[in-house]
Amino acid sequence: MTAYWLMKGEVHDASIDHLRAAPHGTLAWTGVRNYQARNFMRDQMRDGDGVLLYHSSCAVPGIAGLARISGTSSVDPTQFDPASPYHDPRSPLNEPRWVQIGVSFVRKTAYLPLSLMRATPSLSSLQVLRRGNRLSITPITAEEWRAVLDVLTQLEAQR
């Protein structure tokens, strides 16, 4: 059974345009340094799962496109790279803490700003809208996935 996820990408290095431009439209999702998010990647994500790609750390955060999970999780090499901003000197070489997973471009959508997400009743259950939420990966129900796609369809019909 396909699951759905919302994944935050910092707009300067993991935007929908970065995904589209990547070889095979696929980026290794590195740099996740939160145990809950790691556990989603390691234990629950499956090849083909649906992904809402959300742009964070930008003037207008929001959903920018659709992607899908590609393959299964593997060791995130950036944890062992002293030159990487994601270097984790405390991660044991023989028992790596952090994993990555492939994320593949599906399509760029109409832009759905966070402010509109908050203002749309059918999206009110999204975990990313909860106060104080900082988790970079959150699960999405099938109903929420449909609701987001409906909103995107409406936005795309308007332009």
Add this chain to the structure above:
DNA sequence: GCCAACGTTGGC
């Protein structure tokens, strides 16, 4: 750049 919220660390 501010700062609320929250996760992690480490002394005890």
Add this chain to the structure above:
DNA sequence: GCCAACGTTGGC
């Protein structure tokens, strides 16, 4: 195992 201090996230 508690919890204060600290660091980070991320919207604004």
